[in-house]
Amino acid sequence: MLTGRLSALMFMQFFVWGAWTVTLGLVMQTVGIGALIGNAFSVGPIASIAGSFLLGMAAARYFSPKTLMVVLHLVGGAILFVLPSLITPERGATFVWLLFAYMMLYMPTVGLANTIALKSFGERVDRFPFVRAFGTLGWIAAGLIIGWAGLSASPQIFTVAAVVSVALGLYSLTLPSVEADAPRDESIIRQVLCTEAFGLMRQRSFLIFIVCATLISIPLAMYYAYASPYVGAAGISNVGGTLAIGQMSELAFMFSMPLLYRRFGVKPLLLVGMAAWALRYALFAIGDGGSGLWAIYVGVALHGICYDFFFVAGAIYVGTIATPKGVNAQAQGMLTLFTYGVGMLVGSQIGALLYAQMPEAATIADWQAMWWYPAIAAALIAILFQLTFRDDSRTETQP
Incomplete structure (x- = not known):
C-alpha cells in the first residue's frame, strides 16, 4: 500500500515536469520567440541552485516535507495556468520571468518527494529504486499524451502540467507525515554552501x-x-x-x-x-x-x-x-x-x-x-x- 502511494507521488511529480519541458523549445520557436529559448532553459539551472539549496534546505528546517509539497504544487499549478497566455512575442520576457518563479517553487519538490519516500521506507530503502522508476514512467506518459493529443507545439502543454500539479498538491495531503530535518550543529550557511x-x-x-x-x-x-x-x-x-x-x-x-x-x-x-x-x-x-x-x-x-x-x-x-x-x-x-x-x-x-x-x-x-x-x-x-x-x-x- 505504501509503495503504491509513493509510486503515484513520483509518477505525478515527474509528469508535471515532463509535460512541458520536453517540447517547450518547439513551442517557443513556433510562436516566434525562439531567441528566448536559451533564457527559458537557463531558469531551471538557476532555480536548481537557488530553489533547492536555499528554499528547500531552509524551509525544510521549519515545515514538514508534506506541508511544503502541498503549498508549492498548488501555488505552482496556479502559475502554470497563467503561462500559456504569456507565450507571445509581446510578452515573451514576462513569460521567462514567470517561468523562473515557477521553477523556484518546483525544483525543491524533487528533493522533497525523495525525502518523503526515503523516510517513509525507513530501513527498507531498497524499495526506493522501484518507486523512483515511476517518476520516469510519469515523464514518459506525459510525452506520449502530449504527442498523441497533438499539443507538442502548443502553449497548452502548461495547462496539462497545471492540472496534474494541482492534483498532486491535493494528493500530497494524503502522503505519510514525515518529520522535518533536525537542525544540524553547523550553521545553515555552511550547509547551503x-x-x-x-x-x-x-x-x-x-x-x-x-x-x-x-x-x-x-x-x-x-x-x-x-x-x-x-x-x-x-x-x-x-x-x-x-x-x-x-x-x-x-x-x-x-x-x-x-x-x-x-x-x-x-x-x-x-x-x-x-x-x-x-x-x-x-x-x-x-x-x-x-x-x-x-x-x-x-x-x-x-x-x-x-x-x-x-x-x-x-x-x-x-x-x-x-x-x-x-x-x-x-x-x-x-x-x-x-x-x-x-x-x-x-x-x-x-x-x-x-x-x-x-x-x-x-x-x-x-x-x-x-x-x-x-x-x-x-x-x-x-x-x-x-x-x-x-x-x-x-x-x-x-x-
Missing part, C-alpha cells in the same frame, strides 16, 4: 570527476533546449512521443546500474556515458527527414546510456567517496549544483548563441551544422577524462 563536501575535492580523482561532470553538462543543456525544434524540423509530427523514447531507454538501463558499477567500476561507465553524448550529437548532425531519419531515432534512444551511464553512475561514485566521511547529502547536492546548475546554465547560454547564428527559417541543414559543436565538445571532454581520471575510490574510502 556544502563546505564539507567541497573538501572532498582535495582528492585529485574526485576533483577531475567534478570538473568533467560540469563540462559534459554544457553540451547536455543543448539537448534539452533544442532537441524538440530539431525533431520538428526533421518533419516528425509526434515530437513528444518521439522524445519519450529516450526516457524508455533510461528506464531500461536504470536498474542495471548498481550491477554494472560493481562489475566494471566507475571509469568505464562514465567514459561510455560521455562517448554516448558525442555519438548522439554526431547522429543528430547527420540525421534528416529523409534517408537519415534513423539517425534521429537512434540518437534519441541513446538517452539511457547518456544519462544513466554518466549521471546515475556518477551519483553512485559520489556516494562511494562521500559516505565514509558523512557528507553524502552535501556531496550529492554539490554534484547537482555543478551539473544541473553551473554546467547547464552555461550550456543554455552557449546554445542560445549558436541558435542565434541560424537563419529565422532554419532548414534541417542548419540544425545539422549546429549539432557538430556539442558533438566535438563531448568527444574532447571524454578524451580529457580518459587521460586524467584514475578510479582510486577503493583506497580513498578506506577508514
Whole structure:
C-alpha cells in the first residue's frame, strides 16, 4: 500500500515536469520567440541552485516535507495556468520571468518527494529504486499524451502540467507525515554552501570527476533546449512521443546500474556515458527527414546510456567517496549544483548563441551544422577524462 502511494507521488511529480519541458523549445520557436529559448532553459539551472539549496534546505528546517509539497504544487499549478497566455512575442520576457518563479517553487519538490519516500521506507530503502522508476514512467506518459493529443507545439502543454500539479498538491495531503530535518550543529550557511563536501575535492580523482561532470553538462543543456525544434524540423509530427523514447531507454538501463558499477567500476561507465553524448550529437548532425531519419531515432534512444551511464553512475561514485566521511547529502547536492546548475546554465547560454547564428527559417541543414559543436565538445571532454581520471575510490574510502 505504501509503495503504491509513493509510486503515484513520483509518477505525478515527474509528469508535471515532463509535460512541458520536453517540447517547450518547439513551442517557443513556433510562436516566434525562439531567441528566448536559451533564457527559458537557463531558469531551471538557476532555480536548481537557488530553489533547492536555499528554499528547500531552509524551509525544510521549519515545515514538514508534506506541508511544503502541498503549498508549492498548488501555488505552482496556479502559475502554470497563467503561462500559456504569456507565450507571445509581446510578452515573451514576462513569460521567462514567470517561468523562473515557477521553477523556484518546483525544483525543491524533487528533493522533497525523495525525502518523503526515503523516510517513509525507513530501513527498507531498497524499495526506493522501484518507486523512483515511476517518476520516469510519469515523464514518459506525459510525452506520449502530449504527442498523441497533438499539443507538442502548443502553449497548452502548461495547462496539462497545471492540472496534474494541482492534483498532486491535493494528493500530497494524503502522503505519510514525515518529520522535518533536525537542525544540524553547523550553521545553515555552511550547509547551503556544502563546505564539507567541497573538501572532498582535495582528492585529485574526485576533483577531475567534478570538473568533467560540469563540462559534459554544457553540451547536455543543448539537448534539452533544442532537441524538440530539431525533431520538428526533421518533419516528425509526434515530437513528444518521439522524445519519450529516450526516457524508455533510461528506464531500461536504470536498474542495471548498481550491477554494472560493481562489475566494471566507475571509469568505464562514465567514459561510455560521455562517448554516448558525442555519438548522439554526431547522429543528430547527420540525421534528416529523409534517408537519415534513423539517425534521429537512434540518437534519441541513446538517452539511457547518456544519462544513466554518466549521471546515475556518477551519483553512485559520489556516494562511494562521500559516505565514509558523512557528507553524502552535501556531496550529492554539490554534484547537482555543478551539473544541473553551473554546467547547464552555461550550456543554455552557449546554445542560445549558436541558435542565434541560424537563419529565422532554419532548414534541417542548419540544425545539422549546429549539432557538430556539442558533438566535438563531448568527444574532447571524454578524451580529457580518459587521460586524467584514475578510479582510486577503493583506497580513498578506506577508514
